[in-house]
Amino acid sequence: MTTRPRFILTIDTEGDNLWGEVNQVTTRNALFLPRFQALCERYQFAPCYLTNYEMAIDPAYQDFARDVIARDVGEIGMHLHAWNSPPLLPLTANDDRAKPYLIEYAEPVMRDKIALMTDLLQDTFGVKMRSHRAGRWAFNATYARLLHEFGYQVDCSVTPGVDWRPTLGNPAGTGGTDYSAFPQQAYWMDLDQLDQPLSAAAVAAGTPTLLQVPMTIRPKYPAWVDGLKQGLNTLRGKTKPPTRRWLRPRGGNAQEMIGLADAVLASGQNHLEFMLHSSEFMPGGSPTFRDEASIEQLYADLEALFAHLAPRCQGQTLAGFYAAQVAGG
Numbered sequence: 504m505t506t507r508p509r510f511i512l513t514i515d516t517e518g519d520n521l522w523g524e525v526n527q528v529t530t531r532n533a534l535f536l537p538r539f540q541a542l543c544e545r546y547q548f549a550p551c552y553l554t555n556y557e558m559a560i561d562p563a564y565q566d567f568a569r570d571v572i573a574r575d576v577g578e579i580g581m582h583l584h585a586w587n588s589p590p591l592l593p594l595t596a597n598d599d600r601a602k603p604y605l606i607e608y609a610e611p612v613m614r615d616k617i618a619l620m621t622d623l624l625q626d627t628f629g630v631k632m633r634s635h636r637a638g639r640w641a642f643n644a645t646y647a648r649l650l651h652e653f654g655y656q657v658d659c660s661v662t663p664g665v666d667w668r669p670t671l672g673n674p675a676g677t678g679g680t681d682y683s684a685f686p687q688q689a690y691w692m693d694l695d696q697l698d699q700p701l702s703a704a705a706v707a708a709g710t711p712t713l714l715q716v717p718m719t720i721r722p723k724y725p726a727w728v729d730g731l732k733q734g735l736n737t738l739r740g741k742t743k744p745p746t747r748r749w750l751r752p753r754g755g756n757a758q759e760m761i762g763l764a765d766a767v768l769a770s771g772q773n774h775l776e777f778m779l780h781s782s783e784f785m786p787g788g789s790p791t792f793r794d795e796a797s798i799e800q801l802y803a804d805l806e807a808l809f810a811h812l813a814p815r816c817q818g819q820t821l822a823g824f825y826a827a828q829v830a831g832g
Contacts, residue, residue, distance in 0.1 A: 506773075507816055508772065509818070509823075510775050511776045514539075518557045532781050532782040532785040533558065536552075536781060537567060543576075547813070553582035554582055556588040556589065556623070559623050580635055581621060582637075584639075586599065588616050590612075592612055605646065606645065632654070635657070648694050656825045657715075657822065660680075661682055664683060664721075686698070691706045691712045693705075716776060721748055723745075752783075752791075752804050754804075768815060
């Protein structure tokens with residue numbers, strides 16, 4: 504029997520409305536997660552809640568996540584916002600404003616932050632941490648090797664075709680990670696050259712690696728159209744990155760997400776990866792979904808997407824996808 508492509512739902516599970524400068528992080532959005540979880544279960548999809556520090560210590564979220572684990576209807580993984588995840592070590596004049604990337608800290612600090620978060624999550628929820636996404640999508644070889652050292656098996660930080668270098672963390676730094684040349688499909692990552700898959704022989708030999716499961720992102724326009732647009736922008740003295748479509752809601756874009764999913768599935772790829780932030784399920788928890796009406800539109804979009812994909816895809820967690828790849832499926 505042919506294996507259906509996997510539909511992987513990833514939720515960056517973090518504090519409320521972190522897009523701006525937030526001096527006191529709140530976690531009220533934990534109370535809005537059960538509605539989303541119930542929707543996923545109705546379609547037999549299992550979300551991955553990639554959890555950061557403030558959510559891991561929130562009692563309401565702890566109760567919710569323990570129930571998800573107990574009923575085996577989702578996964579808890581790790582997500583790390585370096586600027587407010589202990590041990591705290593100021594890196595800029597105002598870390599709450601700058602939101603520096605973990606990769607901008609010294610390696611010993613990176614290791615300490617990963618160690619504390621991993622232990623906190625495992626002690627709190629009683630399960631091994633296997634899956635991870637970097638805060639603000641910032642990843643490098645040091646980070647990848649540290650994750651492997653701490654026993655992580657799968658990462659989903661890659662955003663294919665997206666160059667985050669213009670997006671600064673530390674104002675004195677060089678910005679985020681450039682994923683322009685990274686693969687779109689899942690691959691066993693070379694921990695020294697993150698954009699390169701390991702050879703099958705190296706994987707079979709047990710060379711240290713992570714399974715990389717990139718976010719589902721594709722160009723909005725054909726390459727020739729993007730080339731023309733870039734040429735016109737250059738003549739106008741403007742620099743704009745090519746427009747890309749993400750498999751994520753932004754309010755009223757159900758048909759766009761369905762079209763993207765269909766195109767990726769038609770290409771033969773074996774996974775779709777969706778993402779949203781936990782705070783986007785709460786009215787006013789994000790710039791995109793500001794009120795009750797926008798939340799209802801979000802759920803209408805989710806219903807349309809899930810109903811379309813349920814007959815075409817098999818829901819799976821990141822850890823489940825890893826296990827399937829190890830087994831050859």
